[in-house]
Amino acid sequence: MQNLVSPTLLSQNTSWDPHFHFYKLGHWINDPNGLFYLNGKYHLFFQLNPDATVWGNMHWGAAESIDLITWKHKPMALYAEPEGLGYIFSGGAVVDINNTSGFGIDDIPPVIATFTQQSVQEEQVQSIAFSVDGGDNFTMFEQNPVIANPGLKDFRDPKVVWFDGQDEQYWVKAVVAGQCVHFYKSTDLKKWTKLSEFGENIGAHGGVWECPDLFPLRCHKTGLERWVLLISINPGGPNGGSATQYFIGNFDGVEFTSQDKETRWLDHGTDCYAGITWDNTPNILEERLYTAWMSNWNYANDTPDDRWRGAMTLPRKIKLSKSNGSYCLLTPAFPDFDACGTQEVQFESGHSLPQAYKLALNVSPKEAETNIVWTNEKDEVFSISINLADKKITVDRSQAGFSEKGFNSTLSIPIVFNTNDTIHLEVYADTCSFECFFNDGEQCITTLVFPSLPFSGLDISEHVNNVIIKNLEALA
Known part of the structure; x- marks a missing residue:
């Protein structure tokens, strides 16, 4: 040696405070939410308990960065509504460049946050909020929820992507439902129609599915485009507890089909979970930018530093490659x-x-x-x-x-x-x-x-x- x-x-x-990982002193944070890039800034929202360093009372915290290394904390983005539709759970955000939602003002593209609300009775529904100032302030949509609960205990974590088909263009929303994903379509981000389901008898099913993310990528080796679906699962990870699996295949605007039934893991460690990708970044078809919650539900509430709990992984690229005749993902640090x-x-x-x-x-x-x-x-x-x-x-x-x-x-x-x-x-x-x-x-x-x-x-x-x-x- x-x-x-x-x-x-x-x-x-001997402080355990991170040097180059995002965290929030004095608070609990978990899943990254509502990631988007606009006007030279990367926006990060996240599950936040404003009152303690353990999970509970979920809001959306907010931060921004120009380099994904140094972060500026911002005021709360979305507040829990315990007397209304409920607490603010995980989801995504999109920059509505063409103002399909009609929320834009004076040619400023609105940012639409899509998220789950869970009531005190634990019913989960899908809601939206919009921003016309680049994500600094959000207004709740008065006609929430945009998708009611179809009678499921676990129905959450919506993530939206634009589908640019030959004959039709529309938004596609992925929502986890127990141990599968439901896909919906919309032309205005407000009214949604169910398309299909994915997940039965494929992938890992050792726990509840969470935090789906569906998006296209072009392979840097073949030049061909494939669709990627990220799914977090808890428990059931390859080394215990929480982890993130992925599927590569095709999405025809209605159904997602996987290239094979092999279970693939985005990270084999114990502490890369509930990650999603940024919307509207440069070169988004060649590479997506991704970050995840750096913890595990096996012990997230019990780590020894109670001055803060929860941090984000380093942001990573997600690139589509091909090895041994099969497509796979590369995820280097960004x-x-x-x-x-x-x-x-x-x-x-x-x-x-x-x-x-x-x-x-x-x-x-x-x-x-x-x-x-x-x-x-x-x-x-x-x-x-x-x-x-x-x-x-x-x-x-x-x-x-x-x-x-x-x-x-x-x-x-x-x-x-x-x-x-x-x-x-x-x-x-x-x-x-x-x-x-x-x-x-x-x-x-x-x-x-x-x-x-x-x-x-x-x-x-x-x-x-x-x-x-x-x-x-x-x-x-």
Whole structure:
């Protein structure tokens, strides 16, 4: 093993506050909602409890960014209506460029938020609100709900996309209903007609389906267009609890059909859930931008830092690729940290790791096993093992500090990429998280950790090369 950083010197700052992940101090947050891009700004809304650091009393919080790294918190966007249709649950938003809704004023395209409301009796319906000032203020539609509950316990998380067919153009809304998705159509975002259902006997069904996202993508290899459907599921993830699966196929304006029945996971870790994509971004047919809630319902209310609970993953690209004759998704990290003035750091013995950084390295295909091990002065350990002989990646957080509520776990995933090629690994480490991207995001693992002291030592197998560390801790 090559010892890149000595574990003997340790930062005294033991805060778990993230440096380059979005969170809200003093509050609980979960699912990202209503993502859109307009006039040079990325808008992020999210499930927010304004009163506590545990789930409950759901509103939509709001923030904006010009680079997806630094965020400006904004006033509440949508308020719960416990005496009316209910609390504000998850959903999406679209920029209504052609003013199909009729809400636009003076050639300003309205932004339409689409979301679920749950009453105190726990009935879930679909509602909308509109903004004519770029998303700073929203007005509730007076004729909500736009889709009534069809008699289901779980009927939520609407996400809307524009369908541009040869003969017809209209909005398509995906809403999860138990363990399937219902698709609806509308020409004005106000009146909706049911089209079809998807999900029976396909994909993972270990828990309730949530947060659908349907959109087209053009493959950068073949130039052909396919449709992608993201579905979060809880429980039933590949490593326990919450996770996000995806399907690739075709959507003809009425029905979605998947290319196969294989269960595919967007991230094999425990802490990438309920993610959706931004609307109206540049090059949206070639790549979508995505973020997710960085937690898991197995322990989300019980993580050890009660000053805040809930953060978002790094924003990622979603690109359509083709491998071994089948379409798949690549999801590399998106933010341009170089534009923020961050620099590569060369560490020598006697120096500590920063608390937030990007680690990039290459693994030789000639070696059967590669180990990357983080340590601290409390003898806590976090490790990644890449075993090419067994075609398996193992992430071990069982001795990484906080070990309750399932944190004493070891995560294992099968390798799907070509093990005859050099493996490029990028790890984005923050104070309480590791996001691991293999080969441009062909496989990803995101996991939370809560060490009692920051990890300051790093040991890597000798044959690893091109090791680069970029300090990101100044981004807090």
